[in-house]
Ligand SMILES: Nc1ncnc2c1ncn2[C@@H]1O[C@H](COP(=O)(O)OP(=O)(O)O)[C@@H](O)[C@H]1O
């Protein structure tokens with residue numbers, strides 16, 4: 001066979017295989033776009049596990065009519081800016097997105113409808129993309145002063161092979177709820193509402209920025225008990241800051257599903273976290289038990305590479321030992337200071353009823 005240049009719709013479909021693995025990954029990308037647009041409220045709806053319909057609406061900066069076709073064009077992004085020297089710097093990524101791949105990928109495998117009003121514009125505009133075919137930009141109704149409404153119908157209709165790999169609508173819906181929770185834990189100042197099949201399953205109002213607001217957001221997601229049983233962390237070493245909350249040893253789980261790590265506002269899955277928590281709790285927790293924790297690392301973007309994975313679910317630290325040492329050290333310190341509190345909780349629970357924090 002001769003070597004051929006693949007047509008753009010096919011290139012996008014191939015990319016979609018990595019970027020949009022399942023409905024929850026499409027929702028993740030759309031939420032990231034809303035956050036990057038400065039939204040203070042994100043409304044998410046998903047029907048049939050997100051396979052029949054997804055809607056993500058935000059009150060962010062929105063897009064002007066001329067930007068809509070670019071938004072769905074591959075490798076077009078408003079998030080990378082050549083500096084004064086005309087050079088792009090992939091080492092300093094301050095936004096959640098930067099690859100310019102999500103919308104074209106979704107548009108290549110689904111029916112994608114964008115509607116948006118840019119801040120300060122009178123008119124709102126819409127654009128449809130179906131299986132990679134672009135429609136025309138046309139004026140549309142838009143209730144909000146500014147923002148975007150992104151609707152995805154029939155996800156993977158254009159890639160039947162992928163569609164076959166989807167789990168039940170119920171498990172896709174669970175993955176969506178889990179994804180929305182992760183994003184919401186990273187952005188306590190943004191309100192999140194999630195409806196699954198027309199039923200509101202999550203209503204998270206805006207919290208104040210800072211440790212108290214974040215703990216309130218964590219409690220709303222992880223359960224009220226968490227705030228009464230959590231240790232606050234705040235330590236900095238060599239330009240890396242660790243904040244967040246980790247549970248007292250007595251507040252543990254049978255698996256590590258409730259351990260969350262956020263790096264510069266991005267939820268990431270990293271084995272570093274599990275290992276660091278295990279090391280820190282080794283003396284106070286049985287090996288088969290796992291503490292609940294939500295840890296936030298903030299560091300200069302040049303010290304962490306986010307361009308590792310198409311779905312940006314992994315990061316690479318310039319100095320992993322520093323990140324791990326900081327987490328283990330801060331946790332040990334907090335646990336040592338709370339030794340008394342932990343045992344109080346145990347005996348109080350043993351006596352029945354009373355929980356610290358009044359919940
Ligand atoms: N909700 C939104 N509000 C405003 N602009 C958006 C929104 N979603 C997408 N965009 C615009 O479309 C572009 C392409 O989005 P996307 O394909 O997700 O790539 P990336 O986020 O990596 O730039 C973004 O750079 C942004 O300018």
Ligand SMILES: [Mg+2]
Pocket residue numbers: 029032033097098100102103
């Ligand atoms: Mg994006």
